[in-house]
Amino acid sequence: MTPGGGSGPMKDCEYSQISTHSSSSPMESPHKKKKSVPKRKWEVFPGRNKFFCNGRIMMARQTGVFYLTLVLILVTSGLFFAFDCPYLSEKITPAIPAIGGILFFFVMGTLLRTSFSDPGVLPRATPDEAADLERQIDIANGSSSGGYRPPPRTKEVIINGQTVKLKYCFTCKIFRPPRASHCSLCDNCVERFDHHCPWVGNCVGKRNYRFFYMFILSLSFLTVFIFAFVITHVILRSQQAGFLNALKDSPARYPFTETNSVVCFFSVWSIVGLSGFHTYLISSNQTTNEDIKGSWSNKRGKENYNPYSYGNIFTNCCAALCGPLSPSLIDRRGFIQPDTPQLAGPSNGITMYGATQSQSNMCDQDQCIQSTKFVLQAAATPLLQSEPSITSEELPLPGKTTISGPCATLTLGQPTPPSSMPNLTSDTGLTDMIPLKEEHEGHQFLTPEEAPSPPGMLSSGSPITHSHTMHVLTLASQDSLHEDSVRGLVKLSSV
Amino acid sequence: AVIQVHSLQELRRSASLATKVFVQRDYSDGTTCQFQTNFPPELESRIERQLFEETVKTLNGFYAEAEKIGGSSYLEGCLACATAYFIFLCMETHYEKVLKKISKYIQEQNEKIYAPRGLLLTDPLERGMRVIEISIYEDRCSSGSSSSGSSSSSSGGGGGGAGGR
Numbered sequence: 001m002t003p004g005g006g007s008g009p010m011k012d013c014e015y016s017q018i019s020t021h022s023s024s025s026p027m028e029s030p031h032k033k034k035k036s037v038p039k040r041k042w043e044v045f046p047g048r049n050k051f052f053c054n055g056r057i058m059m060a061r062q063t064g065v066f067y068l069t070l071v072l073i074l075v076t077s078g079l080f081f082a083f084d085c086p087y088l089s090e091k092i093t094p095a096i097p098a099i100g101g102i103l104f105f106f107v108m109g110t111l112l113r114t115s116f117s118d119p120g121v122l123p124r125a126t127p128d129e130a131a132d133l134e135r136q137i138d139i140a141n142g143s144s145s146g147g148y149r150p151p152p153r154t155k156e157v158i159i160n161g162q163t164v165k166l167k168y169c170f171t172c173k174i175f176r177p178p179r180a181s182h183c184s185l186c187d188n189c190v191e192r193f194d195h196h197c198p199w200v201g202n203c204v205g206k207r208n209y210r211f212f213y214m215f216i217l218s219l220s221f222l223t224v225f226i227f228a229f230v231i232t233h234v235i236l237r238s239q240q241a242g243f244l245n246a247l248k249d250s251p252a253r254y255p256f257t258e259t260n261s262v263v264c265f266f267s268v269w270s271i272v273g274l275s276g277f278h279t280y281l282i283s284s285n286q287t288t289n290e291d292i293k294g295s296w297s298n299k300r301g302k303e304n305y306n307p308y309s310y311g312n313i314f315t316n317c318c319a320a321l322c323g324p325l326s327p328s329l330i331d332r333r334g335f336i337q338p339d340t341p342q343l344a345g346p347s348n349g350i351t352m353y354g355a356t357q358s359q360s361n362m363c364d365q366d367q368c369i370q371s372t373k374f375v376l377q378a379a380a381t382p383l384l385q386s387e388p389s390i391t392s393e394e395l396p397l398p399g400k401t402t403i404s405g406p407c408a409t410l411t412l413g414q415p416t417p418p419s420s421m422p423n424l425t426s427d428t429g430l431t432d433m434i435p436l437k438e439e440h441e442g443h444q445f446l447t448p449e450e451a452p453s454p455p456g457m458l459s460s461g462s463p464i465t466h467s468h469t470m471h472v473l474t475l476a477s478q479d480s481l482h483e484d485s486v487r488g489l490v491k492l493s494s495v
Numbered sequence: 496a497v498i499q500v501h502s503l504q505e506l507r508r509s510a511s512l513a514t515k516v517f518v519q520r521d522y523s524d525g526t527t528c529q530f531q532t533n534f535p536p537e538l539e540s541r542i543e544r545q546l547f548e549e550t551v552k553t554l555n556g557f558y559a560e561a562e563k564i565g566g567s568s569y570l571e572g573c574l575a576c577a578t579a580y581f582i583f584l585c586m587e588t589h590y591e592k593v594l595k596k597i598s599k600y601i602q603e604q605n606e607k608i609y610a611p612r613g614l615l616l617t618d619p620l621e622r623g624m625r626v627i628e629i630s631i632y633e634d635r636c637s638s639g640s641s642s643s644g645s646s647s648s649s650s651g652g653g654g655g656g657a658g659g660r
Contacts (some may be wrong), residue, residue: 322572
């Protein structure tokens with residue numbers, strides 16, 4: 001037998017074939033099911049997202065406002081086409097409904113693209129990666145970190161002459177790439193995170209920013225178009241018969257015309273304002289997140305400039321809108337390989353660092369909750385339990401959302417751009433939410449899947465009836481996390 | 496070629512995984528996808544430095560090509576916009592085409608260069624484009640070969656286990 005280490009004729013001795021049936025599948029259940037149906041990755045996706053059409057469509061968890069958006073657009077356009085177009089196409093030109101139709105088609109297409117596509121979610125680190133990173137951080141920190149608070153986990157990188165700090169995400173266990181941010185509503189790190197838009201029911205990030213922009217741009221054109229022609233319609237009729245008569249003329253249409261105008265009037269200002277704002281952002285190659293935080297503003301220092309900007313407006317616009325579209329990294333419809341466990345449960349083997357309040361741009365409260373839980377977990381009993389038959393550990397989902405609280409502030413009447421909810425205000429939104437939930441749900445205050453991001457499969461929610469060991473891991477971890485969070489509850493409530 | 500494929504599959508199934516090395520992203524150029532070309536010390540005894548660097552540089556070249564902003568990408572972008580992005584339902588984007596090339600390249604590299612040395616490259620796409628994961632396999636023939644000895648000393652041992660510290 002030749003000692004290894006070289007190339008050459010080693011194929012016969014090194015990689016002797018062994019039977020693959022039992023060895024590579026400690027995961028497969030002995031005899032719980034006759035045939036285990038392979039699961040698709042979206043079914044065990046750890047973020048708080050909803051999937052439809054077998055993983056083809058991906059949205060945030062709260063989609064109520066998205067349906068409102070759809071209804072508003074459909075109803076307004078429908079009324080326009082039904083009541084104003086016949087008159088206008090006769091009187092003026094049939095091009096009006098044609099153009100309106102094209103605009104409407106474009107608006108719907110881009111809206112659905114924005115809402116249904118993956119905004120650029122970064123998949124969470126595999127256990128090996130996470131362990132490797134932890135090790136490197138330890139080496140970097142040395143053993144000099146005394147006390148409860150080691151220095152925050154950041155890496156510095158120089159991009160185009162500007163120093164950029166990469167932050168470590170406790171939930172996803174990765175160092176976030178530049179411009180990425182963790183969305184606390186969806187519990188995912190998103191690349192080039194712009195903001196989380198409840199109107200669209202999804203985060204807006206690298207992969208769907210251009211769709212979002214085209215949506216608001218075309219929607220501004222559509223609302224202006226409809227508004228203008230509704231007014232034209234009324235004017236034309238009133239020229240014929242006097243204003244009040246014009247309205248009386250079509251008694252059934254009177255409230256519709258009024259509604260249409262009112263809706264359009266408010267929409268015009270807010271949507272057009274928003275489009276203008278995003279046009280500015282695109283031309284300076286910034287995200288809403290960066291703009292709000294003033295990351296690249298001159299106020300921070302004379303040396304501060306945006307390292308991502310290409311220098312001129314035209315290139316920035318082209319890059320944002322016509323640049324290459326990167327693929328989805330989360331492979332929603334792929335099948336789970338039995339020998340590669342997707343994600344570990346909470347990383348109990350890794351030492352828990354205390355809350356690093358300074359480093360995260362998540363809600364501080366969430367971070368605190370999370371890291372307290374980690375501390376508890378680290379002290380908790382081992383995760384793996386031998387009893388795999390944990391059924392109905394399905395933690396009760398809150399069902400209909402309680403986000404209606406903060407959403408109430410985003411009514412149409414507010415013409416402030418941006419009217420969609422940037423990440424920062426989502427922090428306040430969350431802090432509003434939690435007391436709301438407390439009222440509604442009593443003792444369920446901090447079920448692990450309410451408070452964002454305990455790592456692992458908690459938020460998948462779907463009843464996991466498989467007994468793959470992988471799922472045993474996750475169920476077991478759900479279970480003990482639940483216990484831990486209850487313990488955490490007790491501790492937190494005493495704070 | 497058949498024999499080589501065999502060894503790759505057998506590598507995956509039967510050799511035991513000693514450790515994994517992660518080549519991280521290089522962000523000095525911004526958000527474009529580039530990987531660091533530093534040579535990880537764990538691979539010192541397993542593969543020649545030049546071969547490894549060559550692989551990473553070629554991969555970086557592929558990613559740069561995929562993300563290139565130029566005439567053809569503008570054309571694709573404008574066309575897509577004009578069709579309200581419905582064209583993405585039937586057409587494959589330039590990026591996706593390059594990704595296919597990359598995956599072929601990685602497989603070819605694995606078969607020709609890495610598997611015979613007991614290493615395996617994982618496509619960065621499967622790791623969220625964050626790392627190039629290189630799995631180092633133990634030699635089965637030699638008991639406690641030097642390579643696995645040195646690589647296991649640098650990390651906590653078995654890959655994939657929780658509590659690997």
